[in-house]
Amino acid sequence: MSLTAAPVRLSTQSSDFEARFAARLHWSAETDSAIEQRVADILADVQQRGDAAVMAYTARFDGLTVDTLQQLELTQAELKAAFDSLPAAQRDALESAARRVRSYHEAQKRASGESWSYRDEDGTLLGQKVTPLDRVGIYVPGGKAAYPSSVLMNAIPAHVAGVAEIIMVVPTPRGEKNPLVLAAAYVAGVTRAFTIGGAQAVAALAYGTATVPKVDKITGPGNAYVASAKKRVFGTVGIDMIAGPSEILVLADGSTPADWVAMDLFSQAEHDELAQSILLCPDAAYIAAVQAAIDRLLPTMPRAAIIAKSLNDRGALILTRDMEEACAISNRIAPEHLEVSSREPHRWEPLLRHAGAIFLGAYTSESLGDYCAGPNHVLPTSGTARFSSPLGVYDFQKRSSLIEVSAAGAQTLGTIAAELAYGEGLQAHARAAELRLTNVPPMRASP
Template sequence: MTASTAIARLNAADPDFARHLDHLLSWESVSDDAVNQRVLDIIKAVRERGDTALVEFTQRFDGVDAKSIDDLILGRERLELALTRITPAQREALEKAADRVRGYHERQKQDSWTYTEADGTVLGQKVTPLDRAGLYVPGGKASYPSSVLMNAIPAKVAGVGEVVMVVPTPRGEINELVLAAACIAGVDRVFTIGGAQAVAALAYGTESVPQVDKVVGPGNIYVATAKRHVFGQVGIDMIAGPSEILVVCDGQTDPDWIAMDLFSQAEHDEDAQAILVSPDVAFLDKVAASIDKLLPTMERAEIIKTSINGRGALIQVRDMQQAMEVANRIAPEHLELSVADPQAWLPQIRHAGAIFMGRHTSEALGDYCAGPNHVLPTSGTARFSSPLGVYDFQKRSSIIFCSEQGASELGRTASVLARGESLTAHARSAEYRIVADKKGN
């Protein structure tokens, strides 16, 4: 039986609360110099030797007996085969989730627009999908078919011409659910490669792997480090930290529910973070008891225990108003408002990746099938970042069309500003198009 946890207890009234909270929230990437150099070497090899390097790295790191790149390519027919290999219940769940994710993201799609000014000048914005997107999917036992849906479907809704998926198959281990999800989501090509070498292949292209415009999807530290290095050559979604959940509760929800909600993120990995904030100190005690009661029943009990003990916390606040202040200070990836009237508190939430409203809305529903994207900003980046969406796969071009009159009027303004910056060619370029008025001025 797993020993009891020693989850941290914090009180917002303590003078040192801010310092203790900052320490609790701090998380540093483990991308040390050795990892960084190894990733740079891998990227260099892929750029110089293409498919040959991919095959060698896949043999070395994944233990796959691949003779050539052809052994690492899965065609559309293989994805369709996966649909027949999963259970009917699994297929139904994937299709239902995909429908909900697609329906939600179709509402995000942006269209081009223009407006015409009185003198005939037309201004606007042209919205265009990316030509090609690359989707990284973790492979082997740690496989997430839900991530395939969440990354590929917004790209398809945006109108991306081709979605290329890379997924490692360590020791030849193929996850049929992942391939089935790829089929349902409309993935166009799949390569069974992973790690930094897969990111490099997507960013720069090889003889067989097409170069993409953006790389999205979660991965280990080598994948995250590679994404940092190729950013600029291609776009990336984000550099995600460990998963995290913040539950704000008024003390009236079943403590077992709250404990399990905390576990739902803690079970991801040892660095995941699960925090409960409540003004009811007796309720915090009840949740602590539920944690100790339920932990031994969990399959991933040791991971949960390490996460809870290392980065979890039960935080006592003065009232719900202070709870909102703490929530905004944390800017969590997932925020559960497990309260009687969540709508009343929603306007006060400024920073959160996703907000789960009410006692019955568990974060797990958002991970799989509610509809909104589960690729969310972590480590406080919800202060300035948003969930992955259709807008990540579209780009915007400004449109400017000047009538003769408009060019003349704008030219006068541009001329003054350009000469103020000592950019004479700019000024004269605008001045050429200025039409003299009827008085000859």
């Protein structure tokens, strides 16, 4: 039986639009309770037994049995050998993508990641000191597919930020190492790399073992076990975000070839069955043309079954009154990837407030952002773009406030601080400020 993909057709002018729209958007991020319990057990085991537990779970889940965990560490020579073994075209593409990603994140660092300070009128210095994290862990998926682009997007901004050690973990089921992933680690400047994955890899990075060093933050996507583990270790280490299924929203005015838009919808649908692809457009004839393109192109896709399942279960083609309404609905969705596929993308961009990444113009396919445009492809999902940002240099830095109060400044600030401290009933706070005054007053009782 041939596969068909029929994303739900909605119109904002229909009386039942709101209910059907909400039902299509709904996705529960709740993790299965059995997964949660299994992850909790794995984390506790790794925290207690370290290397031995990591080796046991790697043998069970990835089919790799070793005598010591050091056997699962990739050397820099292996990473370089993987790079050297690639066809010239792949080496060139990897290095070109890395250059663009590095260039973008270096600009990001210059714009927002530098220390600063100033002195006020009495000579008091105030400022902010920006310093990199010491050591970070990056998780690179390696089960159903290999993701060298994820290596670049996680390791390069950490490197640009000045992180001293970047520890990569990547599962290699049955010992199958992807040369592109290893080569990407070489190009991106990964310090150490281990062929371990799952909740046990997250636990090893968070708690440290005899072989795997403890990190300060863990970034990178993974399956439900990885997401659950990252949630549980947050607080012991930092994490970037909890990623949900991939999403694309195409905001179109009908001027882009329908085949292009259909393929853009496929580009996210092929990730997995839970991925979401939505088209917003005020032109009913164009929406019909996109559906016809979907019907024609789907049989040519190697991952047609996954695409069909995703579009049938979570896809939508939505007819809007106009482009302004399409922009308003886009803001409600707050998509991970937002393509503005129109003749005048810069006319609509000011109306768009919530999106992980905005792709302007018909020639800007989302896939270019995934691989080589430069901005990071680790983006907030499931509507979290309302309050979250793409992964960037700032995720690998921390900020310390700088305060140097002059003798003159202490006279003014000390009086203010003492007054507020007495009001809060904290006499030691008040007295610490008052002792620096030229004329030290007697200590007061708090009200």
